[in-house]
Amino acid sequence: MVEKKKKSFGDIFANLSMPILLVLLVVIFSIMSDKFLTSLNITNILVQNVHVAIVATAVMIIMISGGCDLSIGYQMSVAAVLVAKMMSVHKLPVIVAVIAGIALCSLLGTFNGFMALKLKSNTMIVTLGTMAIFQGISYLISNSKTYHNLPKSFMMIGQGRIFGWLPINVVIMIVLVVAAGFVMSKTAVGRKVYAAGDNPEAARLAGLNVGKIKVLSFTVAGVLVGIAAILLTSRSGSADSGTGVGIEFTGITACVLSGVALKGGEGTLWKVIVAVFALGVLSNGMQLIDLGAYPQYIAKGLIMLGSLYITNKNAKGM
Amino acid sequence: MKKALSFILAAALTASMATGLAVTAHAEDDTKSVGFVTFGLGGDFFQQLADTFVEKFEEEGWEASYADGQFDPTAQIEACENYIAMDVDVLVCWSVAPEAMDSIVEQCQEKGIKFVAFVAPTSSYDAVMISDNADLADCLAKLAAKWIDETFADAEDHSVPVAVFSCRTAETGVVQADELIKIEEFSTKAKFETEVECQDETMQVGLEKAENLYMSNPDIKVFLTAHSGLGLGINNYFTAISSPVTEYDDMGIFLINGDMTIAEIIKSSEDGESPLRGMVLTGSVDDTANDLLMVCNGVYDGSIEPGTVQKAGTTFVYADTIDEYLETGTVTSVTAEDFQ
Numbered sequence: 001m002v003e004k005k006k007k008s009f010g011d012i013f014a015n016l017s018m019p020i021l022l023v024l025l026v027v028i029f030s031i032m033s034d035k036f037l038t039s040l041n042i043t044n045i046l047v048q049n050v051h052v053a054i055v056a057t058a059v060m061i062i063m064i065s066g067g068c069d070l071s072i073g074y075q076m077s078v079a080a081v082l083v084a085k086m087m088s089v090h091k092l093p094v095i096v097a098v099i100a101g102i103a104l105c106s107l108l109g110t111f112n113g114f115m116a117l118k119l120k121s122n123t124m125i126v127t128l129g130t131m132a133i134f135q136g137i138s139y140l141i142s143n144s145k146t147y148h149n150l151p152k153s154f155m156m157i158g159q160g161r162i163f164g165w166l167p168i169n170v171v172i173m174i175v176l177v178v179a180a181g182f183v184m185s186k187t188a189v190g191r192k193v194y195a196a197g198d199n200p201e202a203a204r205l206a207g208l209n210v211g212k213i214k215v216l217s218f219t220v221a222g223v224l225v226g227i228a229a230i231l232l233t234s235r236s237g238s239a240d241s242g243t244g245v246g247i248e249f250t251g252i253t254a255c256v257l258s259g260v261a262l263k264g265g266e267g268t269l270w271k272v273i274v275a276v277f278a279l280g281v282l283s284n285g286m287q288l289i290d291l292g293a294y295p296q297y298i299a300k301g302l303i304m305l306g307s308l309y310i311t312n313k314n315a316k317g318m
Numbered sequence: 319m320k321k322a323l324s325f326i327l328a329a330a331l332t333a334s335m336a337t338g339l340a341v342t343a344h345a346e347d348d349t350k351s352v353g354f355v356t357f358g359l360g361g362d363f364f365q366q367l368a369d370t371f372v373e374k375f376e377e378e379g380w381e382a383s384y385a386d387g388q389f390d391p392t393a394q395i396e397a398c399e400n401y402i403a404m405d406v407d408v409l410v411c412w413s414v415a416p417e418a419m420d421s422i423v424e425q426c427q428e429k430g431i432k433f434v435a436f437v438a439p440t441s442s443y444d445a446v447m448i449s450d451n452a453d454l455a456d457c458l459a460k461l462a463a464k465w466i467d468e469t470f471a472d473a474e475d476h477s478v479p480v481a482v483f484s485c486r487t488a489e490t491g492v493v494q495a496d497e498l499i500k501i502e503e504f505s506t507k508a509k510f511e512t513e514v515e516c517q518d519e520t521m522q523v524g525l526e527k528a529e530n531l532y533m534s535n536p537d538i539k540v541f542l543t544a545h546s547g548l549g550l551g552i553n554n555y556f557t558a559i560s561s562p563v564t565e566y567d568d569m570g571i572f573l574i575n576g577d578m579t580i581a582e583i584i585k586s587s588e589d590g591e592s593p594l595r596g597m598v599l600t601g602s603v604d605d606t607a608n609d610l611l612m613v614c615n616g617v618y619d620g621s622i623e624p625g626t627v628q629k630a631g632t633t634f635v636y637a638d639t640i641d642e643y644l645e646t647g648t649v650t651s652v653t654a655e656d657f658q
Contacts (some may be wrong), residue, residue, distance in 0.1 A: 035533045040562075044529050144365030146521075146550065146579040152559070159559035167560070232522070237554040238579070242520050242547070287514070287530040296517070 017310045018258050018271050021303070022278040029285030036288050043167060047235065049280035050173045051076075052250055054228040056276045057180050057269060058221035059251035064184070065217035066197035066264030067123035069112060069248065072225050074134035076244025079105045079229035081138055084147035084239035087154060094154045102226035108134060109222020113215035138241040146240040150233070158234030169231045176227065181269040193217055198265025254279060257307055278307075350408075351381040352614055353401035357412040357437070358389035362577030363546070363603070370607040371410075378611060391415040398422040402429060408614045412436040414488070432617040436610065437600065437630070438490075444617045447609060449600040449630040451490050453654075454574055455497035455544055456504075457598045457632050460657040462542055462572040463505030465595055465636070469568060470507045470539075479511035481531060483543035483552065485519040494544035494574065501542065511538060516548055524551020532562065541571045546580055546597070549573030553583060553594040569593035575600060576635075578644075585640050596636030602648035605631055 013020075029036040055072060062069050083101035086092040112130050116123040160168045184190035195203040196213040204210050228247075233239045254275040260267030282303060286296045352375055356368050368384040375382035385397035391414050401409050402425050409431050413419050416438045423442050426433040435446040462480075470478045484495035501508045514531055516523045524547060531538065532555070543549045552571050556563050563569065567590065573580070576597040583594045600606065609628060616622025632654050639649045 033534065038533070041530075041533045044533065048526050048529065139359065144359050145362045146577060148579045148583065155559055161560055235558075236521055236525055236551070237558060238521065238550065240521070243522070245520075283526075284530055287527060288534050290512070290534075294515075 013310070015271075017307055018274045018278055021307050022274055022281060025278060025281045025285060029281065029288065033285070033288040036285060041284070041288070043165075045277065045280050045284050046170045047167050048284065049276055050167075050169045050235070051228040051232040051244075052247065052254070052280065053173050053273050053276045054176055054224050054231065055247050056251040056254040056272050057177055058224035058228070059248065060255050060260050060267050060269060060272050061180070061184070061193065061217050061224075062123070062221045063252075063255055063260045063262065064197045064264060064267045065193050065214050066200060067113070067116065067214060067217065068252070068262070069109075069127045069218065069221065070124060071108070071112060071127040071131035071134050072221075072248035072251065073245040074131050074138055075105050075108045075222065075225045076229040076232065076247060077138040077241050078108065078134050078141065079226050080233045080239035080243035081142040081147065081241055083230060084150060084233055085141060087151055088147045088149050094151055097154070098157075098230055101230055102223055105226030105229065106219050106222040109218040109220075109225065110215060112222075113218030116218075117211045117215055135241075142239075142241045144241060146238055148238040150237060155234050155237055158231050158236070169235060172227070172231065176224065177269065177273055180224070184269060194265050196264075197261075250276075250279065253304065257304060349381045350379065350618055351404070351406040352383075352408040352410060353397075353404065353406045354382070354384040354610075355394050355397045355401070355409070355411040356384055356387045357414060359386045362579060363575050363599075366577070366603045367606060370603050371610060374607040374611050375614070378615070380614075387412065387414060389414055391418040395419070395422060399425070402426060402431060405429070406431060408432045408434060408618055410434045410436055410610060410614065411440075413438045413440060416440045432614075434610070434613055434617060439627075442625075444624050445613045445622055445626040445628065447613055447628040447630055449632075451493045452497050454598060454600060454632060455494035457634070457654055457657060458542060458544070458572055458574055459498055459501050459504045461596050461598060461634055461636060462540060462570065463501060463508060464657065465570050465572075466505045466508045466540055469570070473507050475506050476502055476509040478505075478507045478509055478540060479535070479538045480508050480540040480542060481511055481535070481538045482513045483516060483524060483527060483541060483545070483548045484513055485516045485545050485548065487518070491519075491544060498542045498544065501540075508540065511535065516545075519545035519547045521547045521551040521554065524548035525555045526551070528552040528555040536562070539569055541593075542573075543571075544574045546573050546576040549576065549594065549597075550580065550583075553592055557592050563593075566590055566593040570595045572596050574598055581635055581640065581643055584635060584637075585644060588637055588640070596634070599633040599635065601631040602633045602643075604647050605633070 035041060079101040082104060083097045086097040086100060087094060112127050115130060116126045119126055158169050162168060192208055192213050196208060196210045200210045229244055232244055254272050258271035258275040260272065282300060286299060354368060354371050356364055359365050359368060372382045372384060387394040387397060394414060398409060398411060409426055419440045423433050423440055432444040435443040437449050439446045439448055466478050480501050482495060482498045485491045486495060499510055499513055501510050512535060514527050516527055528551060541552050549571055555561065571594045574597060580597055583592050584596060586592045587595050609630060613628050633649045634652045635643045635649060639652050642651055643649050
């Protein structure tokens with residue numbers, strides 16, 4: 001009885017380790033800086049992590065299906081420079097550029113999934129290869145140039161406010177995350193993705209087309225990455241081939257911290273989003289308390305290792 | 319699938335054999351050849367420099383090409399080794415880590431290839447074309463100081479708050495940040511307020527750090543950075559639709575080695591559309607490529623003594639010179655001596 005109680009506590013603790021970390025960080029930074037818990041700074045934290053949250057959602061979908069995508073950063077880069085170039089150089093309408101960017105990313109995602117399926121290789125290795133391809137495409141499109149002077153209507157997506165205070169990109173993120181969370185947890189489609197990732201052979205025997213599910217997971221993730229690229233470009237007001245590069249690691253970090261299994265089949269979106277904002281608060285707060293860059297690296301690493309330890313220890317039942 | 323893979327492999331092998339034959343053929347003719355291993359290609363400035371380098375050398379009858387150094391010493395060493403294998407006559411390298419290039423310099427010496435170090439001097443070389451990183455940062459501080467002292471002429475001494483955005487992950491960044499934080503030595507009005515250390519030098523990081531800095535220190539008027547990506551990010555924050563600042567008359571951003579996009583933004587600052595007011599460059603792209611051509615010609619024909627040091631010029635791009643820069647790609651009307 002006592003042991004059961006302990007286990008339950010452990011489960012709860014494991015489940016809530018990320019929210020606990022987030023609350024702790026908020027409390028600590030609020031004490032250390034009077035600028036931290038202000039509406040402007042909270043808006044900053046939200047806005048700064050909009051694209052990260054959407055990318056983490058994409059990463060989570062791929063990981064739950066049993067894959068991993070290291071090329072996401074360069075998918076974003078390709079979409080960002082394409083969209084920016086279409087608008088600033090070719091003067092194409094915003095809607096055309098936005099649709100082209102999202103469509104391109106969904107194609108790139110599908111390509112990743114298709115290649116992983118056909119080559120029957122680990123998706124991490126396959127996307128390592130496609131990452132190099134996308135890097136080349138991005139530089140071919142941009143010719144290493146930075147594209148600026150984007151239309152105001154486009155910038156409104158990433159910089160505009162509804163009612164003068166509610167950032168449009170935050171609203172877009174919430175809608176996307178809620179929709180993705182609903183599909184993953186409440187629909188048959190979501191359950192199929194979990195099943196395909198958890199035990200592909202069992203899923204296949206149950207009549208699921210595992211290959212198709214995995215490819216479609218990459219496609220949907222591609223759409224999300226495309227949207228994240230649009231949001232990041234419109235917020236930045238410019239784009240170059242470095243836009244978004246490396247973001248996949250933040251996404252993967254948030255997923256791993258929140259308990260998304262690397263082998264697939266496990267993971268909860270709300271925890272991933274909380275982990276994204278815990279990392280965001282950490283980064284924001286450390287600057288506000290004027291911690292140098294190197295101590296920031298150490299603090300970030302230690303906190304991440306600590307939360308991984310708690311999550312794993314409790315997941316194993318203490 | 320197997321057939322398709324075999325076809326791709328066969329095509330790749332044929333292509334590499336053809337390349338090999340082309341290299342051999344080149345080695346047999348008398349054309350002078352030069353390879354340029356860049357610092358990296360992530361930015362218009364670096365790409366322009368590499369393209370202009372090839373263009374200028376080819377105009378003079380050289381066979382020229384460049385390889386992407388990827389901001390990575392290992393990638394640079396591999397690129398240098400490839401050029402050595404191609405038996406170029408002159409190898410130019412802008413090293414990320416000059417101390418890692420010793421074996422490359424030795425290999426060049428053994429094979430009779432002239433080695434020209436660019437910007438960052440290696441332990442030995444046939445010629446070096448340097449741009450002193452500290453000097454460049456000093457020039458930026460002087461340019462900013464001129465603007466501060468003119469704009470805030472009525473302010474009390476050392477009362478105009480200045481922030482330095484640094485990225486101390488490489489030696490160049492450390493040296494330049496150390497110079498920029500001495501802004502008070504160059505300006506009677508400037509007050510060094512804070513240094514914002516960034517973990518990398520991208521536009522997104524600049525934007526986020528500026529956003530966070532504004533929370534804790536909204537009174538900062540001047541931002542100095544040795545990194546164009548960070549500078550662009552700071553500018554993007556303040557010119558965003560939802561920016562808390564809409565008037566830029568008393569605000570200035572200054573950076574090093576920006577590209578033509580930065581130049582266009584500097585131009586727009588004249589109309590009050592942006593706080594990005596100036597930059598200094600390691601010489602203009604055209605001038606630098608011409609200087610490199612002169613140095614390479616010299617080491618190739620022996621008219622330059624081994625160990626020659628050629629200093630690269632500094633180009634000042636700001637309100638007074640922006641039109642000249644946008645029209646000609648260089649600035650000759652103002653030099654470092656004007657800022658002494």
